[in-house]
C-alpha cells in the first residue's frame with residue numbers, strides 16, 4: 755500500500771493522506787482526501803461502488819475514472835475528530851495547509867513495510 759505524508763513547515767501540522775482520489779482494487783472502495791470544515795484537519799473519505807456493479811464486474815479491474823463515473827455511494831463517516839459532515843476535497847496538486855493556508859510539503863512518499 756502506497757502512502758504519503760504531508761507536512762506544513764510553517765505551523766508544524768502533518769497528515770498521512772494520499773492527497774487525491776484513488777480506487778482501492780482490493781476492497782472496491784474509492785478514497786478521497788478531504789479537509790474537514792469544522793476542525794480543519796485532513797482525512798480520507800470513503801465511497802463504495804454500487805453493489806450491483808460489483809456483483810456483475812467484480813473480477814474486472816476498474817480505473818479510477820470509471821469508478822467515479824459509477825457514482826459511488828458515500829459511506830465515509832466524515833471527520834473522525836469532530837464528526838462534522840461538512841468537508842471539501844483536498845488535492846496534492848495544491849496542498850494548502852488547512853491550519854494556516856500556506857503550502858504543505860510532501861514529506862514522504864513510498865510503501866509501508868510489508869510483512870510478507
Ligand SMILES: [Zn+2]
Pocket residue numbers: 762763764765766767851852853854855856
Ligand atoms: Zn500550516
Ligand SMILES: [Zn+2]
Pocket residue numbers: 790791792793794795833834835836837838
Ligand atoms: Zn473535523
